[in-house]
Amino acid sequence: MKKTLLSLAFAVGFALPAFAQQQITVVNFGGANANAQKKAYYEPFEKTGTKVVPVEYNGEQARIKAMVETKKVTWDVVEVESPDVARGCDEGLFEKLDYSKLGGKADLLPAAVSDCGIGIFVWSTVMAYNGDKLKGTPSTWADFWDLKKFPGKRGMRKGARYNLEFALMAEGVKPADVYKVLATKEGAERAFKKLTELKPSIQWWEAGAQPPQFLVAGDVALTTVFNGRIDAANREGKNLKITWTGGIYDLDYWVIPKGTPNKDAAVRFIAFASTPEAQAEYAKNIAYGPTNTKALAKLDAKTLGNLPTSPANSKDALQFNLKFWADQGEELEKRFASWAAQ
Incomplete structure (x- = not known):
């Protein structure tokens, strides 16, 4: 009996990680933008089985640098402004992106594509x-x-x-x-x-x-x-x-801090958030333009009229x-x- 219980405990011990829900930390600038991201990206992505923990910041790249240098990375996906994408990439703070895992480059605005960052929206x-x-x-x-x-x-x-x-x-x-x-x-x-x-x-x-x-x-x-x-x-x-x-x-961009233990999940999140469907939903919640050009066809004239990417604007x-x-x-x-x- 004792032997059977030990075997069962051993089996359960190894099975536990499979039952523990994976989670990723996604960092944004807060406000109306964060609310729009929650509705368009976080909540729908969580239905795939990965919990999203949102964190707000004010663009402090020094915090990312400290995590990377001490090898204690707790942020998985971070929204950054354009000047920080190239600088962080040059300093080795971000993972290089494999666009074949993100839906490819063909449908993205040219400005949305960079080595370490992929455009989220145009403002x-x-x-x-x-x-x-x-x-x-x-x-x-x-x-x-x-x-x-x-x-x-x-x-x-x-x-x-x-x-x-x-x-x-x-x-x-x-x-x-x-x-x-x-x-x-x-x-x-x-x-x-x-x-x-x-x-x-x-x-x-x-x-x-x-x-x-x-x-x-x-x-x-x-x-x-x-x-x-x-x-x-x-x-x-x-x-x-x-x-x-x-x-x-x-544009603002998604980046993945170098050394995150959740890199695969971070890539899956960014791929999800870069789809036309998710980006169209985001644009319905705040008037920032999609970086996936196929999202525009999914928006009505009123929504399009408020976007910086509309032809008139x-x-x-x-x-x-x-x-x-x-x-x-x-x-x-x-x-x-x-x-x-x-």
Whole structure:
């Protein structure tokens, strides 16, 4: 009898891992984006047998670096912004991706494909205003700078990125030429000079939730903002409007920290989240554009009309130039910090 019990215990001991549900930790930026990911990606993926544990962060790459260097990786899939994909890949913080296990590259936007990261969605920094408070319809960045035509304060993200590009477009530089001009000493001078015109009227923001709050409260007449934040506010009954002309679009990416013990499950999750069906569901929950081009056919006209990737919204848009900011960003951000402090 004792021998039989020992055999049974031995058998059960080895069987336990098969019954334990596998789980992965997926890290995101929180807010409306996290809620959309939960509905489109986490909950449906959990039906395949792997639990998703969501964690929020603010893009601190140092936390990933510490995990990788100490070989104590507890994050399996992380959402990162475009500047961090290339940098983290170069530093050996992320696993190289095998696209044959992720559904291939053919249906993905070219910008969504990189060695260590796969695009999750396209987002845009745009101009917005409160449809209940502003008289008239601003249509260009020149209007954003026109304090007589549209009196009131201007909300802008505190940093050089985006603002220098917007300043040049307000000067009349075409989106296609912005980075060519900004790369010159004269062009940078021109952008800062244009920003100085507006400086007394700027109300800075640092968190994505702030611009819609500024608009609703009437603190600013116009603001730069992430388009998804306007969509989220309008889903709560607000009447905030977007001007898409000269918006700057960029992508967020999934990466897998190097050394995760759950790499196979992480790959399966990313493959699932990159399908047209999952990406279409995500776009229905927040107005960020799919990176899988086949997802667009699964969306209705109203949803498409709110996306930065729709033809009407993207025709005068500018793609954030990662290489430019990698090469010149540090110098321009230092100059901006000095300028803002004056």
